[in-house]
Amino acid sequence: MTNAPNLVPLYAEIFLLIATSAILLIDMFLPAAKRSITYALSLLTLAGCTLLTVGDFTAGTTVYTFHNMFVSDPMSNLLKLFSYGAVAMTLIYSRSYATDRTMLSGNLGGEFYVLALFALLGQMIMISANSFLIIYLGLELMSLSLYALIALRRDNAKATEAAMKYFILGALASGFMLYGISMLYGATGSLDLGVVRAALESGKANGTIMVFGLVFLVAGLAFKLGVVPFHMWVPDVYQGSPTAVTLLLGAAPKLAAFAICLRLLAEGLLPMARDWQQMLMILAVMSLAIGNFTAIAQTNLKRMLAYSTIAQMGFVLLGLMSGTFTDATGVLNATGAATAYGAAMYYVVTYVFTTLGTFGVIMLLARHGFEAEELADFKGLGKRSPIFALVMTLFMFSLAGVPPLMGFMAKYSVLAAVLGTGQIWLTIVAVLFSLIGAFYYLRVVKMMWFDEPTDSHALVVHGDMRIVLAANGAMVLVLGVLPQSILAACATAISKTLVS
Structure with a gap:
């Protein structure tokens, strides 16, 4: 067995596969009353x-x-650790919500x-x-699981519609990626990113x-x-999915999406940086503009957060496109990569854990027969539960980029990276759209602390x-306040990965 592959780097994946199976x-033989064992x-x-x-x-x-x-x-090990934490928090936040909606009882x-x-x-x-092959296999395993999760409440028309939309558009995007991969394979004769x-x-x-x-790959x-x-697909799927599934969809997968963007663009296709940087710049500016302006018009909190996600991902793209720049001699400079x-990695991590808390509060307010999805549902939360209103305020301020919260440092670090490439105009545009986006976050804070409550039900929290x-x-x-540890960990992980 001299040609047997080294399985040590896959121990975590092998363990997860065996344990999940x-x-x-085990769950097949558990009654609904003992579903906590599965949890x-x-x-x-x-x-x-x-x-x-x-x-x-x-x-x-x-x-x-x-x-x-x-x-x-x-880089991969650090992102996996963050992913474990994100999924664990999602399961903890979702437990009561899923149980109340029969997602964890009866036939489900x-x-x-x-x-x-x-x-x-x-x-x-x-x-x-x-x-390319392994990226696609992992992508499809994740996507198929999410399709099934969105449609888990088979008696809910909104969830079924959201699953259909995500499935059809996801299949189209997978086709884009496969077509782009096939062209790259035809041009180079290999699926290995290093080759x-x-x-x-x-x-x-x-x-x-x-x-x-590259065009088809970036589209995917x-x-x-x-x-x-x-x-x-984002606002429709976020709103139509059960909130627990929306959190599974909108948090940890963003870490994996960032990873494949970095693998494909910054590692495999770095010599084509001039081409994909222009694409990312256009995508980023459009996302910042449309995401922030459209979020202002939303009255449904999940749709508002969906458009917020679009704008937040625009910042991630700004970080990805700032790793290299063309210097005065026309040479591609990657000293600040x-x-x-x-x-960009720190920004994604910040977004994921802030989003986890935001949807956690939404599920905290929800109860059987009541989803707490509308902005009006948060009116007067400061009088009903000052502590959880304060927690939600922290999340809203962080997403808006208010100092000294985590979101501010994330935005600052990305803007500093963009400014380091000499693109002052792009930095100004990003700052202006961030100021516009702050409005709809602060609106939630205003409703919680200054409006009268519309719901008098007591909050039940495990x-x-x-x-x-x-x-x-x-x-x-x-x-x-003390971001150095996470920022340094992200930069060190990226640095070691790029030189390997």
Whole structure:
């Protein structure tokens, strides 16, 4: 067995696959009253994955396996750790919500947890992929799990409609990506990202075919990020999905989407940076404009947060396009790549954990027969529950970029990276759209603290959700005041990955 692949870098993925399959089998024999066992096993599985990944992250080494198709490096390990945390928090926030809506009882048992873990497995594969083929396999595993999750409430017409929209448009985006991959493969003769880059640097690849392939590839990536003009599924799917599934869809997958963008563009297609930078710039500016302006007109909180997501992803694209720039001699300069990509990574992490808390509060206010999706549902929350109103205020201020919260440092680091490339006009545009976007976040804060309550029902909060939600709010504050540790971890992970 001298040619057997090295399985050590895949221990976390193998463990997750085995554990999730075991949870599925165990759940088949559990009555609805003991569904908490499935919940506990899911959290234990995430804890096991964390233990396996921490060792690799601490080692700080880069290991390739399966003929260079899979890579374990500092960036992938750090993003996986964040993904475990995001999924664990999602399950904790969603437990009561899903139970109240029969998603975890009757015929719909532990599928919610199992599909969430399978979606995580797809994200982990995407994060560690070093081949077009593996990226696509991970993407489809994640997407198919999310399609099923959105349609999990089969008796709900809105959820079924959202699942159909996401499935049809997702299939179209997958077609774009596959067509782009096929053109890149035809031009270079390989699916390995390292070989593709070498072919570009040596001039052996057909430039015209590569550009056409790049256009389709970026279109597919733009859909997965939910940026303009591939954004129309985002508000409909966010609003139509059960809130627990919206959180699974809108949080952890963004970490995997960032990873494949970095793998494909900054690693595999870096010699074509001049081409994809222009595309990302246009996508970013359009997303900032349409996302922020359209969010102002929304009265449904989930739709507002969906358009907010579109604008937030515009900032991520600004960070990705700032890693390289053309200097005065016309040469592509990548000296600031680690800082810029690290800033983009920090921004994604900030967005994910702030979004987790925001939707956590939405599910906190929801109850059986009441979704708490409208902005009016948050009126007077400060009088009903000052503590949770304060937590929600922290999340809204962070998303708006108000200092000294985590969101401010995320925006500042990305804008500094853009300014470092000499594009002052683009920095000004991003700042102006951020100021416009602050309006709809502050509107929620105003309703919570200055309007009279429209709902007098008592808030029922389980102990684990109360603790995690409070910790989530504290994290957004503390990591905004003291962001150096996360920023340094992101920049170091990116730096070690790019030189490997």
